[in-house]
Amino acid sequence: MFHILVAVADRERHGYAIMQDVQARTDGALRLGPGTLYGSIKRMLHEGLIEELDDRPDPENDDVRRRYYRITPAGRRIAKQESARLAKLLRQARATGLAPKTA
């Protein structure tokens, strides 16, 4: 879910673009299947973390079937909290020598 939020944080993306983005950012370690992706999208829409766009951002270069999603303010808040939590965890890991000092 966090991965999807990150994927739609900076720009609107359609489903396949989210899959590609997640796969690229995790160097292929995380491959979202369509079922997993759309199941998560459905719940995130329901919880108001993301929203569906009414108009296509790039009409001439696109298929009418595609739907685009973007992060909502609530989703952004949640994503920030999660990022902060992860960052804190990473700091602690570095302090105890579990993780290298620099990325």
Added chain:
Amino acid sequence: MRWPERLYRALLRCYPAEFRDEYASEMAQSFRDQASAAPSARLWRDLLADVALTAPKEHAHVLMNDLRYTARMIRKAPAFTTAVVLTVALGIGANTAIFTFVYAEMLRALPFAEPNRLMQLAEKNDTLHLPNFGASVLNYLSWSEQTQTFERLGAMGFASFNLSGQGDPEQFTGSPISPSLMPLLGVKPVAGRAFLDGEDKPGSAPVVMISEGLWTRRFGREPSLVGRNLTINGIDYTVVGIAPPALGLLTGGDIWIPLTIDPGRENRLNHVIQVFGRLKPGVNATQAQAELDTVATRVGQQYPEVKDWGIHLLTMSDAFVGPQLRVGLLVLLGAVGCVLLIACANIANLLLARAASREKEIAIRTAMGASQSRLLRQLLAESIVLSMLGGGLGMLGAVWAVRAINGTLPPNLLPVPDVGVDATVLLFAVGMTVITGVLFGIAPAWHGAKADLNAMLKQSARTTGGSRSRLRSGLAAAELALATVLLIGAGLLGQSLLELQRVRLGFQPDGLMTFQLSLPAAKYPGDKGSAFYRELLESLRTVPGIRDAAISSGLPFGAGNYTTTPIGTVGKSVLPAGTAIPIDWRIVSPDFFRTLGIPLLRGRAFTDADDAAALSVVIVSQATAQKFWGTDDPIGRELLRAKDVKGRTVVGVVGDVRSTALNRESPTLYYPSPRGIWPLMDVVVRTNGQPESVLPGIRQKVRALDSELPLANVRPMGEWVANNAAQPRLNATLLAVFAGFALLIAAVGTYGVLAYSVSQRTREIGLRIALGAQRGRVLRLVVRGGMTMALAGIGIGVACALGLSRVLATLVFGVPVRDPATFVTVTLVLTIVALAACLVPAVRASRVDPMVSLREE
């Protein structure tokens, strides 16, 4: 579309419909993208894993939503929920309770190895109308030698045993069994060993097996009991083993000894044992019956005295459960099935009525994009949740009901005891509950889901319920039809019970006390038994409160010996020369008739002078006399048993007595007791009032004569008689209860349908009244509509009952199965109930205020 995408789209059908509607095309799109980027086996593997992982999750999600929604609906309508849950609980509870008994008695496998290969081999005699009779020892030996279709045969007899020596003397029933019987059944002793071949030879050392119950109760499960001696009937027997419960299930009783066979002392016409056999693998009952027919013919040619006797093969479950109990259970099962169907129809009606009031809600949901299948599932989920709630309650009720019924049943009524609600029964109940939910939910759900959106959203959509109201009327009519069938059945069985209780027994059971004694042959050889009883009867008469005392080899309805044998006449008879007919016979003491209050119609009673030499005198019951000699005077005529050479002279005629079953006449023949004492005898005393009050006196007198002699089956005669009517009483009571439920539910259903249709037609009725229709006409209009439906239902019910009446034939006594009075009464009762149910809404309709009803719109 290329085939990989088509395949993927097919795979997507694993997801719930609404998920597909929402995302299937997107997912197909992303599939196209992925396939063009990396068309590989790995992609398919990932996709399959993805579907397998996420499709169930989506379904669970939808289900949770449905359940949450249902919970909200249930909370919003507590009265409706309660009505439905209670109705389901009633239906499921009654079905589970009755099924518990049906399962235990008829369906559960008997605790023997491969029970479907086990058979009972009974003797039959068509000329004597004896379809299912005991076997003789010599015939059993002949069959064992000749049969090729059975692996082996085994046999059992009946006996009673006095156990003495340690603690109070006690009397037990039990069986002599052939050593082959336990291996035949495939059962093993709990401890020790079974009987060995050869232990059944005359003169071999006495050995005994006892039941686990007796071992526990009397000997504290002491392992060292095996190998020790017990004094039984005055003889020392070595305990070789503890018998398994399964053996007791077949033979009854607590003590088993080997069935000693001394062919020289046996008679081929002495039907004293029951024979069982295990079919060879691959042989079926028909083949075995065919072979046994030829065996019986061969034996008959060899021994002409048994030429009329054949062999009747019974399955083990037929041998266990008699036709009356079987039919009784099935009728009850059918009855509770009807109750459940009525309940379903009624709930379906309630749901339909509610669906009407929810039309708006459903229309809005449809408009919001809920798919039809989604609505259908939602509505079904609601009905299944409702039925689950009711089913759970019903199962609790069933556990209680089974316990209650068990408590009221006399012992020995059910051939397989320990009836309880077990896993199979619960599984049945759960299955039944789900089916019930679907059954009552499907029609309303279907109607709800396919409802016409446009028509429903329009304010004036009062007429949308056309097909729905037809459906509801049909359901109500079906309820009434089923209720009619049940009421007629209950009426017939109820009348049968009354008839049974009205039956003239032929003797006075009130004030009689009975018990059994078993004199050990070792202690009472020869004449000593007769002398003992003569002395006992004399001393019993001195007990305060006892007026008379007598003995019999088998009292009416008692636990004594049931004996019947073919009897013919010497000389003139109304029967064709040489014919014999089965007649019950009993050995009785001289005062037997006076003690029981059986009238002496002609001739004389027995006297103490009718001793050994005069064993040739008999007394016959009136029906026996009529069967042999019609209206001629029977005194001085002679009778003879098939195995006798010399006739016996009739010295008296007594009144007829019902002795084996309330619904069967028993022509009887009485032999005098002075010499012909049986090992087991019934003793009966007539008291001045309370039979129990004389018990201490009786025990004291018996102990004074023989301190080692136990009293068994101590009971007032009234109890024996009541037990005999126990099954008909249970059948009639339960059926009456079920019919009552059915009538109540059906009446409520009829009322509900009409009340609803009146409330729906308020506007139309108001308009009619405003236009000048008389209120009486409105009343008639509504009543006519309701009664057309009700009478159709009742008519169908009567037709079904006529068709089913033959099923009841074995249970009905004293009334014709198509008794016009019952049919007419039930029809009237139902018509009146239906009329009452119609009148309430009709009166309400006729009081409609046109102004109010028109303003409502």
